[in-house]
Amino acid sequence: xxxxxxxxxxxxxxxxxxxxxxxxxxxxxxxxxxxxxxxxxxxxxxxxxxxxxxxxxxxxxxxxxxxxxxxxxxxxxxxxxxxxxxxxxxxxxxxxxxxxxxxxxxxxxxxxxxxxxxxxxxxxxxxxxxxxxxxxxxxxxxxxxxxxxxxxxxxxxxxxxxxxxxxxxxxxxxxxxxxxxxxxxxxxxxxxxxxxxxxxxxxxxxxxxxxxxxxxxxxxxxxxxxxxxxxxxxxxxxxxxxxxxxxxxxxx
Amino acid sequence: xxxxxxxxxxxxxxxxxxxxxxxxxxxxxxxxxxxxxxxxxxxxxxxxxxxxxxxxxxxxxxxxxxxxxxxxxxxxxxxxxxxxxxxxxxxxxxxxxxxxxxxxxxxxxxxxxxxxxxxxxxxxxxxxxxxxxxxxxxxxxxxxxxxxxxxxxxxxxxxxxxxxxxxxxxxxxxxxxxxxxxxxxxxxxxxxxxxxxxxxxxxxxxxxxxxxxxxxxxxxxxx
Numbered sequence: 001x002x003x004x005x006x007x008x009x010x011x012x013x014x015x016x017x018x019x020x021x022x023x024x025x026x027x028x029x030x031x032x033x034x035x036x037x038x039x040x041x042x043x044x045x046x047x048x049x050x051x052x053x054x055x056x057x058x059x060x061x062x063x064x065x066x067x068x069x070x071x072x073x074x075x076x077x078x079x080x081x082x083x084x085x086x087x088x089x090x091x092x093x094x095x096x097x098x099x100x101x102x103x104x105x106x107x108x109x110x111x112x113x114x115x116x117x118x119x120x121x122x123x124x125x126x127x128x129x130x131x132x133x134x135x136x137x138x139x140x141x142x143x144x145x146x147x148x149x150x151x152x153x154x155x156x157x158x159x160x161x162x163x164x165x166x167x168x169x170x171x172x173x174x175x176x177x178x179x180x181x182x183x184x185x186x187x188x189x190x191x192x193x194x195x196x197x198x199x200x201x202x203x204x205x206x207x208x209x210x211x212x213x214x215x216x217x218x219x220x221x222x223x224x225x226x227x228x229x230x231x232x233x234x235x236x237x238x239x240x241x242x243x244x245x246x247x248x249x250x251x252x
Numbered sequence: 253x254x255x256x257x258x259x260x261x262x263x264x265x266x267x268x269x270x271x272x273x274x275x276x277x278x279x280x281x282x283x284x285x286x287x288x289x290x291x292x293x294x295x296x297x298x299x300x301x302x303x304x305x306x307x308x309x310x311x312x313x314x315x316x317x318x319x320x321x322x323x324x325x326x327x328x329x330x331x332x333x334x335x336x337x338x339x340x341x342x343x344x345x346x347x348x349x350x351x352x353x354x355x356x357x358x359x360x361x362x363x364x365x366x367x368x369x370x371x372x373x374x375x376x377x378x379x380x381x382x383x384x385x386x387x388x389x390x391x392x393x394x395x396x397x398x399x400x401x402x403x404x405x406x407x408x409x410x411x412x413x414x415x416x417x418x419x420x421x422x423x424x425x426x427x428x429x430x431x432x433x434x435x436x437x438x439x440x441x442x443x444x445x446x447x448x449x450x451x452x453x454x455x456x457x458x459x460x461x462x463x464x465x466x467x468x469x470x471x472x473x474x475x
Contacts, residue, residue, distance in 0.1 A: 006346070008346075019346060069345060069347075071347050071349065072345060072347035072348050072349030073349050077349070098346055098347045100345055100346060100347070103341055103343050103344065103345055104340060104341055105339060105340050105341065105342055106340070168351075170337070170341075170350065170352055170357060171336075171337035171340055171341070172337070172340035172341040173263075173337075173340070175263075200253055200258070203262060203263065203264055204262065206263070207261075207262055207263050210336075210339065210340055211263075211340055212336055212337035212339075212340035212341070213263045213266070213267060213333045213336055213337055214263075214267065214431070214432075215337075215352070215356055215359065215428070216356065216424075216427070216428040216431045216432075217350075217351070217352030217353065217356040217357070218351065218352065219350065219351045219352050222351045223351075230431070230436075230441070231436070231437040231438060231441065233431065234430075234431045234434050234435065234436040234437045234441075235434065235437060236264075236434075237264055237267070237268070237431065237432055237433065237434035238433075238434025238435070239434070240262075240264045240434075241264075241268060241433070241434055244253070244255065244258045244259065244265070247253045247255075247258075248253075248255045251253075251255070
């Protein structure tokens, strides 16, 4: 199949970028979206042009590194799929595809389609540690955890931190990401000890990074390749309110 | 933790204020509608209701001040949140494919138009009413005032427009506030979504029935 790509090209964060059109010729339907970009880059390099910079790592949908907005949808329109797992059979021959980077102030463009997501790392860091005993590995099931709690924690822990939620949100809000990270430790006995401190610190860091606020549009949940539920944002709001009240009570 | 910062400066705190003030305002809107619908019970009932409200000035003013505070907090948090949201995405997408509902994307606009209506509505009926007539028992003749006002198609039209926007605003706002307050998990989310839609349009039907009835000739006898 042959395609026309409209790709965002930008040298670095300081220089303005623009869209450049490329022809992608002889693309197989079985290629992933990123493999298609690899083919385009090979032909660009043989022509002596700069290849299109984009992020990728595991290419099996679990690392959260790939981050392109395809025709207005982060990771493309396919539900619960990362761009590396999106196959070209979902596109039509002769189609024009617009490819853009994640757009958010806290995610400055490094080059072309690559953005700096270290804001997410700083949010994770602000969450701090959990009080786990050091030493030998504990016995399995030494701490009993109710099945529903384990399931909720695992649902939240599915988050791969790709940032599609921020990219999809009309406000560039990071609440789905932060709520998943706050919840997957908060519901487990091992993580409950620091629950209040964690939610206060992570929300504070999220605000400092300059992400927008939640309007409850559900766009993040729809774009999330791991289908993290909007319920976690509600849970985070509840945890935050409880933490503020408790900490105010303790201060007085 | 700084409590002032956690409530008035943080993203979640501001959403909490927006949700709580919104909930109080929805409570008022429902009460206001139920009170107003008494117009269909006739001149005597609605004028007596007006006189009853005026008979307890302390409670009336407490309610007014409380509502004003809620409106103030609601608007302040809306403007602060929208400014932060705009700042968070300085470069727009070339292609946008929004999965967000129309209501959720236009909250600030439906809100601002409803606000402009409320200001007009207060001046029209409460602060500087053109009509100051009294009924046979010497009470402010609310019945006649409402029918006079809604006989003007422009006045009735603005009322209907504002209530349409209010219904759209509430169809998103009344479900969203439970999310901000942290109550919207699991099956409750779907309940709140349906509840918001039903409540929003129920208020629309209740409120709009009055100008519609007047335009169709209800209460002609007092004109």
